[in-house]
Every structure is written in C-alpha cells, then in structure tokens.
Amino acid sequence: TQLLEQSPQFLSIQEGENLTVYCNSSSVFSSLQWYRQEPGEGPVLLVTVVTGGEVKKLKRLTFQFGDARKDSSLHITAAQTGDTGLYLCAGPSGSSNTGKLIFGQGTTLQVKP
Amino acid sequence: SAVISQKPSRDICQRGTSLTIQCQVDSQVTMMFWYRQQPGQSLTLIATANQGSEATYESGFVIDKFPISRPNLTFSTLTVSNLSPEDSSIYLCSAEITGNYGYTFGSGTRLTVV
Numbered sequence: 001t002q003l004l005e006q007s008p009q010f011l012s013i014q015e016g017e018n019l020t021v022y023c024n025s026s027s028v029f030s031s032l033q034w035y036r037q038e039p040g041e042g043p044v045l046l047v048t049v050v051t052g053g054e055v056k057k058l059k060r061l062t063f064q065f066g067d068a069r070k071d072s073s074l075h076i077t078a079a080q081t082g083d084t085g086l087y088l089c090a091g092p093s094g095s096s097n098t099g100k101l102i103f104g105q106g107t108t109l110q111v112k113p
Numbered sequence: 114s115a116v117i118s119q120k121p122s123r124d125i126c127q128r129g130t131s132l133t134i135q136c137q138v139d140s141q142v143t144m145m146f147w148y149r150q151q152p153g154q155s156l157t158l159i160a161t162a163n164q165g166s167e168a169t170y171e172s173g174f175v176i177d178k179f180p181i182s183r184p185n186l187t188f189s190t191l192t193v194s195n196l197s198p199e200d201s202s203i204y205l206c207s208a209e210i211t212g213n214y215g216y217t218f219g220s221g222t223r224l225t226v227v
C-alpha cells in the first residue's frame with residue numbers, strides 16, 4: 001500500500017524564519033505534487049515535481065524531489081503571515097492511470113507576525 | 114487551468130435528510146473526484162466519477178450512502194444520504210488540470226448535521 005508521510009504535522013513559527021516540510025514514502029512515485037489550502041477553500045496546486053533530483057522554485061518556496069523519487073521537501077525562506085495554511089503533498093495512486101491521488105497527512109503552518 | 118464552482122459552500126442539515134452538492138467545471142474533464150476532509154486534516158477519496166458510467170467507490174464508501182451523478186463532462190453531483198452527525202465534514206470535488214500533472218479543487222462544502 002502506498003503511503004505518504006508528512007512531517008511535521010504542525011509548525012508554528014515567527015515571520016522571517018525558515019522552515020522545511022518533508023514528504024516521505026517507501027514507494028516510488030512518478031511525480032509528487034504540493035498543495036496549499038486555506039480555511040474555507042479547496043487545495044491549490046503549488047508545484048508538481050516529476051524528475052528525480054529536480055528542484056523547483058516558486059518565489060520563496062523551494063521544492064525538491066528525491067533522487068529515488070520516494071520523497072520530496074518544501075522549504076520556505078523568510079516565512080510571511082500569508083504563508084499560513086495547510087500544506088499537502090500528493091502523488092498518483094497505483095501504477096495504472098486511474099487519476100487517483102493519495103495525500104500525505106498534511107502540515108498545518110502558522111506564521112505569527 | 115480549469116476552475117470549479119462548488120455549491121453550496123456550507124449547510125446545516127437535520128439528521129435523516131440528504132444534501133446534494135454540485136460541481137461545475139469551466140472546461141470538459143474526463144474524470145472528477147469527490148473527497149471528504151475533516152477541518153485541518155488530509156483528504157480522503159470517496160469516489161471517481163466518469164461521464165457515462167457508474168462512479169467507482171473507494172473502500173468504506175457505498176453508492177447508497179453517496180450517490181453520484183455525472184451527466185456530462187463539465188458537471189457532477191454528490192449526494193450524502195440519510196445524514197447522521199458522523200457525516201459532518203468538508204466535501205470537495207476535483208478534476209485534473211490537463212497537461213500539468215496537477216488537480217484543481219472546488220472550494221468545498223462544509224456540512225454540519227444536527
């Protein structure tokens with residue numbers, strides 16, 4: 001059974017600090033996605049990583065896909081209060097093209113002013 | 114990328130009644146997905162809805178409790194039937210963003226059963 005384990009589950013930091021969220025699995029994924037969800041909204045896609053070892057940057061957010069495509073990380077530099085939200089990693093479920101995703105447990109980030 | 118309009122955004126329902134949630138996509142999509150989420154927690158897939166065929170349900174979810182319609186490539190509904198307080202949750206629909214390896218989500222329906 002494919003599982004995605006996210007850590008930490010909760011993170012409360014001061015504005016300006018850096019942080020890293022991890023998404024790990026014992027299974028190989030063809031791609032991994034990161035979403036951010038704010039209260040009252042659906043998850044919004046931040047990035048998809050496809051190639052092992054890939055690094056993608058989105059302003060202050062840096063996403064990395066592990067060389068073996070079993071893990072990914074999200075690093076936020078100089079966090080801002082607007083970064084507050086629930087961060088979810090997700091990957092395609094199974095080997096067939098069902099379109100289904102499995103999600104990590106989520107990381108709730110609170111950035112305090 | 115596709116935009117999904119989901120309604121209602123929230124509702125309070127009496128136990129034993131049903132609630133139907135609608136999702137309208139602004140472009141044609143092959144598959145749509147319905148999820149359940151407790152506030153602050155991850156998403157659990159309920160079912161996959163394909164146009165022209167019966168929905169495919171995940172383990173623990175059955176058609177009698179969660180009937181789904183998919184009449185065309187831009188629209189789907191999820192009904193939560195015979196409501197009990199345990200059904201109180203956030204329900205979300207989703208569709209794949211073509212060519213982007215990602216998915217777009219509706220804004221969710223927060224259901225409270227009293």
